[in-house]
Amino acid sequence: MVIVHRNKKSGKRVGRLLPVTFVLCLVIAMAVTGCSKSGTAGTGGNAGSGTGTGSGSDADAKVTTIDFWFPWAGDYQRDFKKYVVDEFEKKHPEIKVKMTFVETSGSTQASDKLLTAIAGGNPPDVALFDRFLIGSWADKGSLEDLTPYIEASGISPNDYYAPIWKEAVYKDKVYALPWATDTRALYYNKDLMKAAGLDPDSPPKTIQELDQMAEKMFKKGKNGKYESVGFIPWMNQGFLYTQAWNWGGKWEDANGNLTPNDPQNVKALDWMAGYAKKYDVATLTSFSDAVGQTGMNPFWTGEVGFVMDGNWILNDLKKYDIKFNWGVTYMPPAEGYQPTTWAGGWSYIIPKGSKKVDAAWEFVKFVAGKEGTMLWAKRPTAGNDITAMPSVNDELKLQDIPNLKIFIDGVKTGHTRPVTPVGSFLWNETMRVQDLAIHGKGTGQQLLDEVKKNVDNELAKLNSK
Amino acid sequence: MAAIETSLNEDTSTAIQLRRGKTRFERKISLFGMIFALPWILGLILFNVYPLFMSAYYSFTSYSILEKGSWVGLQNYQTLFKDEVFWISIYNTLYFTFIYVPLSIVFGVSLALLLNMKIRGQGFYRTLFFIPSLVPPVATTIIWMWLLNPQYGLVNYWLGELGISGPAWIGSEAWSKPSLILMSLWGTGQAVVIYLAGLQDIPQDYYDASHVDGANTWQRVRHITLPLLTPVIFFNLIMGTIGALQNFVLPFTLTNGQGTPANSMMFYVMYLYTNGFSYLKMGYASAMAWILFLLVVVLTAVIFLSQKRWVHYQGKE
Numbered sequence: 001m002v003i004v005h006r007n008k009k010s011g012k013r014v015g016r017l018l019p020v021t022f023v024l025c026l027v028i029a030m031a032v033t034g035c036s037k038s039g040t041a042g043t044g045g046n047a048g049s050g051t052g053t054g055s056g057s058d059a060d061a062k063v064t065t066i067d068f069w070f071p072w073a074g075d076y077q078r079d080f081k082k083y084v085v086d087e088f089e090k091k092h093p094e095i096k097v098k099m100t101f102v103e104t105s106g107s108t109q110a111s112d113k114l115l116t117a118i119a120g121g122n123p124p125d126v127a128l129f130d131r132f133l134i135g136s137w138a139d140k141g142s143l144e145d146l147t148p149y150i151e152a153s154g155i156s157p158n159d160y161y162a163p164i165w166k167e168a169v170y171k172d173k174v175y176a177l178p179w180a181t182d183t184r185a186l187y188y189n190k191d192l193m194k195a196a197g198l199d200p201d202s203p204p205k206t207i208q209e210l211d212q213m214a215e216k217m218f219k220k221g222k223n224g225k226y227e228s229v230g231f232i233p234w235m236n237q238g239f240l241y242t243q244a245w246n247w248g249g250k251w252e253d254a255n256g257n258l259t260p261n262d263p264q265n266v267k268a269l270d271w272m273a274g275y276a277k278k279y280d281v282a283t284l285t286s287f288s289d290a291v292g293q294t295g296m297n298p299f300w301t302g303e304v305g306f307v308m309d310g311n312w313i314l315n316d317l318k319k320y321d322i323k324f325n326w327g328v329t330y331m332p333p334a335e336g337y338q339p340t341t342w343a344g345g346w347s348y349i350i351p352k353g354s355k356k357v358d359a360a361w362e363f364v365k366f367v368a369g370k371e372g373t374m375l376w377a378k379r380p381t382a383g384n385d386i387t388a389m390p391s392v393n394d395e396l397k398l399q400d401i402p403n404l405k406i407f408i409d410g411v412k413t414g415h416t417r418p419v420t421p422v423g424s425f426l427w428n429e430t431m432r433v434q435d436l437a438i439h440g441k442g443t444g445q446q447l448l449d450e451v452k453k454n455v456d457n458e459l460a461k462l463n464s465k
Numbered sequence: 466m467a468a469i470e471t472s473l474n475e476d477t478s479t480a481i482q483l484r485r486g487k488t489r490f491e492r493k494i495s496l497f498g499m500i501f502a503l504p505w506i507l508g509l510i511l512f513n514v515y516p517l518f519m520s521a522y523y524s525f526t527s528y529s530i531l532e533k534g535s536w537v538g539l540q541n542y543q544t545l546f547k548d549e550v551f552w553i554s555i556y557n558t559l560y561f562t563f564i565y566v567p568l569s570i571v572f573g574v575s576l577a578l579l580l581n582m583k584i585r586g587q588g589f590y591r592t593l594f595f596i597p598s599l600v601p602p603v604a605t606t607i608i609w610m611w612l613l614n615p616q617y618g619l620v621n622y623w624l625g626e627l628g629i630s631g632p633a634w635i636g637s638e639a640w641s642k643p644s645l646i647l648m649s650l651w652g653t654g655q656a657v658v659i660y661l662a663g664l665q666d667i668p669q670d671y672y673d674a675s676h677v678d679g680a681n682t683w684q685r686v687r688h689i690t691l692p693l694l695t696p697v698i699f700f701n702l703i704m705g706t707i708g709a710l711q712n713f714v715l716p717f718t719l720t721n722g723q724g725t726p727a728n729s730m731m732f733y734v735m736y737l738y739t740n741g742f743s744y745l746k747m748g749y750a751s752a753m754a755w756i757l758f759l760l761v762v763v764l765t766a767v768i769f770l771s772q773k774r775w776v777h778y779q780g781k782e
Binding site: 136137141223224285286287424428439 | 530532550616632633637725726728739742743744745
């Protein structure tokens, strides 16, 4: 207002300044956006749609560059480029893959950056994505529906393990191709078992046996702190999810309703809280914090009798110089139930808003299809990874790797977390009440009823929109 | 209205303005100033003012970042007041603020007084205490996790030498917040620099005069240094309070965003973040942000109103 008012009065000279202002602004704006563009490209931010499909320098060769975000730096970045991406680019000279490390945030393995990039309409073209979040994100319309592509390319759900494929499907549409996968089992320390007067070759078959055996291994030092512990139900992969399934509980019924307060889930939580009470949670936490902060897996310190953990832990063997005998077996279920496990893992998605869906699909199809999965599984550093494709695992005879069979068997029949728009909310809620229960803040029944109420509220809110 | 008036009196007002207003050259200069400030102003509007208003708007919607969401009126606020974790996070945040801020002032001023003493190696000590402020908070957290490790940590080792069995620190409900306060005090270096500047500002004459009057060291601190330092303390009190209410990085890193054990480390901004980015309830998080804003305004206002009672400005009485 003021500027215009003055211009009007002050005649030509200042009047001429306005266009100058304009040009100056434009120059500044161009400089700023120009800078930011090259800047983000350098750090691997949100280039992508900014460069447009096949525009610019790529146009001559008709090469499409797709932006691929992944959450692990280091080995994955190096090996995946070398053994998979390079092969893909050789096969598809018309597509180039730009790999960008974008870390996950929080305990659900989601990424704030991916989230805001999708919301901002400028997402990468492909992302490596925690499978159990597909339901939540697909419900919000943020993932590209891959169903037509999958049908056209002849990929069959049977190419993947059934429980795992289930995680990629939301409301009858497929939003991802599954990839690396993991399951859980019980590791046991034979030396500690022997010292406690147990037979080191017969690990516990039921939770009741586990409790009895573990009890004999808790040893306190002079300072009142534990020198060794038998078992802590929430250590490492011992989440409420894990234990609920071991107790024969369920998280959803046959109609797809969520059932966090299933009676067996309640028993599981009370059982976890029982350990906290019996062995004193503060002293237990002291112990696990103490070991945890050394960066070492508590089990490999030789001070833990039993622990529930994933197959990737087998890879640690190379890292640590292990001085004791150990074994691994199925997680013991509650009496009267069958041993079980649960699978988590990763998948490749195309975020909604990608402007190069066709090229992105070519990439997803390759890396998560048989060829790419095989290339990845055959890499020299593969260790004890499990792929989502039974045919690949069979062909490479992964079950013959010592100790890996238990984990591979687990995938076939294992549980996966319910596919629901409130998947990550439910996960966080279970973590919350697990923490409250072991600190004596409410009974299993109270806490899980509350979870049920909260989850239902969230669902009602989502359905009412 | 004003516009009509201006246009009516266009000629007269121009005349007046030209006579007692700026010259053409001056106006040109100010216009250039505007041009140069423009990117900053645009940035302010685009990245501060606009998001501010949008967050106010979103706090009345079910915005989820990925979807626009619909208008829900006061529902987010009503839900908040029934949300147990919300109240826990407020309690934790106020607990931290009311203990940390006064301690940081006592600690900061004492340290500044010590560092202001004319001794050998003054520069070295000053650097020493400022270094923690240069270390990224995440690194500080990790160092402290080691020091406070219940079994292998140095702190409990020393306590053990004294015959005291140290607590589980971060792992225990009762000790988690005191541990956090301890860690935060470690980073007072920044405030100390400001206190030091304040100390330099106190005229030497006062001390000389007090010397003549036979005042001892404590009397000088009590009656000269502290009163004259109050404007600086006032500044640090306000900045410290605002900072403490937004406490995030340390507890988030320590507990991996979970606020464990038993929610004793769930701070307000952490819960806000969890709602926004983990649960995709950005509308709800926006409502929380506005409540925090009001809380900050109220506390700052209280401190401002209190300044008449204790803040002394030189040359003003």
